[in-house]
Amino acid sequence: MFRLPGICARGLGRATRIPRRSPWVRSVTTDAALSPALLTRARVLSAEHTSLSTQLTDAFDTKIAKRVGELTPIAQAVKEWDQIQNSMVELRSILDDPETDAELRPLALEDLESSQAAIPSIVDNLKQALIPQHPFAPFPCLIEIRPGAGGDEAGLFAVEVLRMYMAYCTRRGLRATIIKQDVEDGTAEDRMSEGVIEVEADGAYDILRTESGVHRVQRVPATESKGRTHTSAVSVMVLPSFPESGASALGFDDPNSDYYIDPQEVKSEKMRAGGAGGQHVNKTESAIRLTHIPTGLSVSMQDSRSQHANRKKAWQLLRAKLAERRQEAREQETVALRRGAMGGVARMGRGDKIRTYNYSQSRCTDHRSGITLHDLHGVLEGGDGLDTVMDSVRNWMVEQEIQALAAEETAKLKNKK
């Protein structure tokens, strides 16, 4: 009897499900209106594309070529937009002209309708082209999961979140491994104090970056004796993972590179008691802790029996955290710039509650896109439900970007006047 509402809710969830799209392609389902500010920005960039292209024909320069490559989709989209606008103007003039043949009229009408139908997709293209790709989009990723407020219950839910992402990655065919799973001191082992999943597929960061933030759970915990519902939180952080093989391409050793870490600034500690070493002892303690002194960031790793492997993973995690932090600082800057233009931007940071998992209502709500699914089980199993939620958040992110871009352009125009 208790299961009944759950079943109904699940049915509802299925009915409202959005058809699955590949997340590799950003989908924008906004209204067809294109703000004039965005169009001006697109035109400016398209003009830049034309002038740079002519420069390229005279003398080849890799920097310019790269920029041209970035701008090409925008120029293409603007061209399409112009073409369709021109053809519509022409068609309208044919229709408005009283001297037009009666035979031609229905044909023109038909053409006009088809053009109008094509506009939304062209607008979508244009918007997508305008959004710059996230700098970490092509990278694999690390997912760091930590329990927040809520004590033991948070630790229990952290394990479930970890399982959810493992199942999701398995279902999507992304190779994922748990590289770190620390248990809390003094409690049973199913309570996690920190977990890290490595997703090795290229582009995994782009797929999973919707998941960064605080995940809230509302349920009656297994540890609760009086049947009260508790609210606790688990924080999830999606970090870019930099492949060891790309060390030279990304410039790990180049002080000017974004990914550079001065090894002098990293304190490495072996967690080994003093005394004799080498052949004298056979200690299996292989834990490593790295601390980046300027930022105070610290990572520890003890999952592998090999100290060498632990050190490697610890460096990978430290690199990822520092890169994310640097990127975040840069984002803050742009947000600060935009704030002047927009007067407060809806930006969801790491510290914000992004999603609620409510067991008694079998409900999963994402607070960014506002989507609610009554298929909690499916979401927690990393099933289609999670895909639906992630897709909606992805759309929300694109929407936010577009709004911010538009606001920025409007502000620019105002300043000019």
Place this chain on the structure above:
Amino acid sequence: MPRIPTSTILQAYHQHRLLPRLLQECRTLDSARNELRWLRERACSIASKSTGRSTAGWRTLLRSMCIARSKGVPLQYILGDQPFGDLEILCRRGVLIPRPETEAYTVHTADLIRSYLRRRKRRGEANDDSLRIVDICSGTGCISLLLHALLAPHLKKLSVLGIDLSTTALDLAHQNLQHNLRLGLLSSRAAAEVTFARGDVLDFNSSGVPGVKQVMLGQPEFSSHGTAQCDILISNPPYISMECFRNGTTARSVRHFEPQLALVPPTRQNSTITGVSNPEDVFYHRIISLFFELQAKLLVLECGDRPQARRVVSAYTALANQLAPNDSMSVEIWPPKDGLVPDDDSLNLESEACAVLIQPKYGDP
């Protein structure tokens, strides 16, 4: 060894029934917990592979593993392997278990050689793209195999020869070669390029086992015109003195379960090599003179602690002044003591294992 407080034992028991057993050998809760996790993972994987057993199979297995561990059996002998770099090295009774320090300096040596190869390539001297490495006292073969795994992609030809006195160790080294080939952790070239052979480093002519040079003459890659040749000598010889073996410096588990042959140099015929003040250094003197005889370009020796390493350095300089006063080689103890180490750690560093690296100045082996 300080007693483990009862409160810790109780806390351990509260977390898992088997933890107190592991605590006997591990001494800290953190490390006991890690070992329990590793043992459980292995017990589960063994139980799932062998069909027909009851579902309680892995629990029984885990329990017997933990009991063995509490008696001091090294974790690596129970699990049967130990990760070493990216390789998986099989471990069996009678052969020394690879240590993390060995892993660290082996990787460092490979980095040194790689940076040297890069420099050579930049200067356009890439025509001679081959390297010969002799690993003395190879044991499980871990150093030989890891060096091959790390260096093979950068060289057209790489010959590695591991020499050990123990036939048990040689058998295991062969198994390790095959095992890592099967796992795909070694390139298929390793099958032909890595060899293990029996040899007696001290070469007292009483055992009937050939000395290092004789072994090398039997290998076409390491001999030319009747003389033995190689580029790099690397060794983790026995270096524990009889006194340190008995007085508690050497851990119980090591003393009881690992082969004494791989830990303590024989003491009976030290008189054959003159100038050896400490009997535990006998292997170093022999290997250093081999280094000169073979005219190798890089020598890497693991030492038990810093005082021993300093003795090795002075033994080398003494011999260098005698045999090759014009050669300028750089001698260093690795890892170096840098300014980052806090003062209370520097005492620890003094008693930790380290390696003596001898290479031509300007890093050109």
